Amino acid sequence: MTAMTITRDDASAAFFDGTARGVLLLRRCDDCGRRSAPRTLTCAACHSARLAWEPARGTGTLASWTVVHHRPAGGAPAPRTVAGLVQLDEGPWLHARIDGIDPSRLRAGLPLTVAFDRPADGEAIPVFQSAESVETALELPESIAGGAPLAAEAVTHLMLKAAEDGEEAVAWAENHREWQRIKTTCDAQEGPRVRGEACTAVDRHLIHDPLSDNPPSIQRSSR
Amino acid sequence: MAGTLTAARRPVIAGLGITEMGRVYGRSAEDFAAAAVRLAVADAGLDLSDVDGLLTNTGLAGGVGLGLQRRLQLRDLRVLSEIQSYGASAGAMVSYAAMAVRAGMADAVVCVFADAPLREGLGSSAAYSRPRPAVGFDGQSRHAGLTSVSARYALAARRHMAAYGTTSEHLGAIAVAQRAWAAGNPLAQMREPITLADHQASRWIAEPLRLLDCCLVSNGGVAVLVTSAERAAHLPQPPVHILGWAQSHPGYPDAGESSFGLESGAARSGPAALKMAGVGLSDVTVAELYDCYTFTVLLSLEDYGFCAKGEGGPFAASGALAPTGSLAFNTGGGQLSSYYMWGMTPLSEAVIQARGHGGERQAPRNDVILVSGNGGILDHHSTLVLSPYARG
Numbered sequence: 001m002t003a004m005t006i007t008r009d010d011a012s013a014a015f016f017d018g019t020a021r022g023v024l025l026l027r028r029c030d031d032c033g034r035r036s037a038p039r040t041l042t043c044a045a046c047h048s049a050r051l052a053w054e055p056a057r058g059t060g061t062l063a064s065w066t067v068v069h070h071r072p073a074g075g076a077p078a079p080r081t082v083a084g085l086v087q088l089d090e091g092p093w094l095h096a097r098i099d100g101i102d103p104s105r106l107r108a109g110l111p112l113t114v115a116f117d118r119p120a121d122g123e124a125i126p127v128f129q130s131a132e133s134v135e136t137a138l139e140l141p142e143s144i145a146g147g148a149p150l151a152a153e154a155v156t157h158l159m160l161k162a163a164e165d166g167e168e169a170v171a172w173a174e175n176h177r178e179w180q181r182i183k184t185t186c187d188a189q190e191g192p193r194v195r196g197e198a199c200t201a202v203d204r205h206l207i208h209d210p211l212s213d214n215p216p217s218i219q220r221s222s223r
Numbered sequence: 224m225a226g227t228l229t230a231a232r233r234p235v236i237a238g239l240g241i242t243e244m245g246r247v248y249g250r251s252a253e254d255f256a257a258a259a260v261r262l263a264v265a266d267a268g269l270d271l272s273d274v275d276g277l278l279t280n281t282g283l284a285g286g287v288g289l290g291l292q293r294r295l296q297l298r299d300l301r302v303l304s305e306i307q308s309y310g311a312s313a314g315a316m317v318s319y320a321a322m323a324v325r326a327g328m329a330d331a332v333v334c335v336f337a338d339a340p341l342r343e344g345l346g347s348s349a350a351y352s353r354p355r356p357a358v359g360f361d362g363q364s365r366h367a368g369l370t371s372v373s374a375r376y377a378l379a380a381r382r383h384m385a386a387y388g389t390t391s392e393h394l395g396a397i398a399v400a401q402r403a404w405a406a407g408n409p410l411a412q413m414r415e416p417i418t419l420a421d422h423q424a425s426r427w428i429a430e431p432l433r434l435l436d437c438c439l440v441s442n443g444g445v446a447v448l449v450t451s452a453e454r455a456a457h458l459p460q461p462p463v464h465i466l467g468w469a470q471s472h473p474g475y476p477d478a479g480e481s482s483f484g485l486e487s488g489a490a491r492s493g494p495a496a497l498k499m500a501g502v503g504l505s506d507v508t509v510a511e512l513y514d515c516y517t518f519t520v521l522l523s524l525e526d527y528g529f530c531a532k533g534e535g536g537p538f539a540a541s542g543a544l545a546p547t548g549s550l551a552f553n554t555g556g557g558q559l560s561s562y563y564m565w566g567m568t569p570l571s572e573a574v575i576q577a578r579g580h581g582g583e584r585q586a587p588r589n590d591v592i593l594v595s596g597n598g599g600i601l602d603h604h605s606t607l608v609l610s611p612y613a614r615g
Contacts, residue, residue: 093477
């Protein structure tokens with residue numbers, strides 16, 4: 001299975017502008033307030049066509065999933081990926097790849113949090129990870145899990161936890177423009193959204209992002 | 224020149240045409256369609272010049288459409304349309320043809336499906352998971368891994384499993400039962416018996432679906448000819464009365480309240496079609512249920528009411544679907560074992576059963592036959608109620 005390049009069309013342009021900024025966008029009905037999936041063009045509750053874009057909290061649960069067994073190529077073992085039907089906490093469903101969870105641990109209702117896959121080409125794509133393992137590994141303070149504190153605190157906390165392997169990680173992260181942006185963005189937000197974005201930030205810039213200049217390598221434990 | 228609505232204009236299927244089927248290469252979908260139409264017309268004892276209506280349904284390969292009229296030199300058609308509701312199309316076409324005949328709009332309407340997705344040297348799965356650009360929201364789904372129809376049905380099946388405790392072994396019981404029926408069908412491509420162990424040993428395609436949960440892929444074409452009972456009385460084949468028809472398209476929302484995977488359109492189209500036919504579910508003696516996957520059958524069994532909601536798995540595992548079971552069910556082996564012609568597979572077998580031409584697989588009682596069609600990812604459903612007898 002080769003990496004897939006996703007390109008935008010007119011209908012998805014705003015959505016992928018969001019993912020580029022690390023924000024998962026939903027549709028919100030101007031008339032009745034119902035939240036709908038990104039591809040929705042007519043509100044399922046009131047049939048309004050007046051749908052605005054609104055950031056999602058980035059958290060949800062697993063509604064269904066399939067472990068896809070891809071065709072092996074060139075003698076390599078057949079790759080497996082997990083495709084999820086994610087029910088966002090706002091209600092809408094999203095098809096998304098589920099990363100970092102052993103298939104044997106998948107179950108309906110598993111709490112998930114968004115992250116963003118940023119391939120070298122094409123759009124940034126939301127993927128989902130276990131919210132449980134992220135919370136456990138990072139031991140978020142109760143105040144964050146409870147939904148109140150500012151993002152700066154959350155991000156700082158996560159950065160410090162992540163930096164246990166080396167202080168330079170903190171220095172790198174603090175000087176990183178994207179981290180500054182997320183910190184600012186999250187300052188006005190609360191609760192699960194903060195958690196989602198903060199985890200995403202740590203994930204993307206300290207672990208996964210292949211485009212970062214010499215990113216610190218920090219391994220997170222997960223159950 | 225519309226006719227008058229009379230009892231004599233009761234619609235029947237009077238012709239059935241099935242082409243060579245399976246790994247037949249070098250022929251286009253339209254080639255198969257033209258051949259199927261010729262076979263159905265000849266089977267009805269008519270000539271192409273008698274045909275005054277044509278409804279077409281094209282498959283993956285495309286190319287079966289309005290051009291079929293010119294290809295077959297059909298003159299002055301009074302009905303001509305392309306129909307598309309995927310696997311529900313056969314039932315839809317027959318119902319539209321039945322309405323045209325009832326209304327006197329046309330007298331001999333051929334409904335045809337054909338496809339040629341198989342390419343020499345390529346596997347069946349390649350036909351239904353062809354690479355295409357990953358664009359927009361569909362690109363998001365493809366990035367998730369949903370690059371095949373199978374993966375999307377797997378999501379549906381897994382949701383049912385999570386809700387009701389359905390298992391892979393339950394699905395396997397359906398595959399085993401249908402293969403046992405296929406053994407008696409000379410048209411079936413897969414007639415070698417299988418066991419539940421064979422099913423469980425077959426490779427995963429997209430968990431929880433294994434290879435033996437998935438239908439075949441076939442090149443070929445099937446057509447039926449719909450006319451009035453009055454006219455059919457002078458034709459060679461025993462008429463198959465079209466007693467009831469209905470459709471349901473749930474329009475699942477992308478949200479938690481969706482019944483995707485838990486209930487299909489059969490829950491609505493079934494009762495509606497039976498009501499039109501003036502019969503109840505307990506009168507049904509043969510059921511030909513659309514089976515792109517074993518799971519589709521399981522869900523349909525529940526939604527039609529052959530068992531309670533959530534009990535499709537245990538019902539299948541009880542052996543009720545086997546040739547020795549309580550229900551004459553997918554008697555030709557279905558798309559899992561015979562041939563994959565979308566809704567024409569259950570429909571063609573229903574016509575064979577209604578005529579009493581099923582040979583060693585003939586159901587002992589064929590007076591009320593329920594036929595289902597299912598298209599998209601459980602998005603479209605059609606039901607037909609057929610019988611060798613006119614409604615009393």
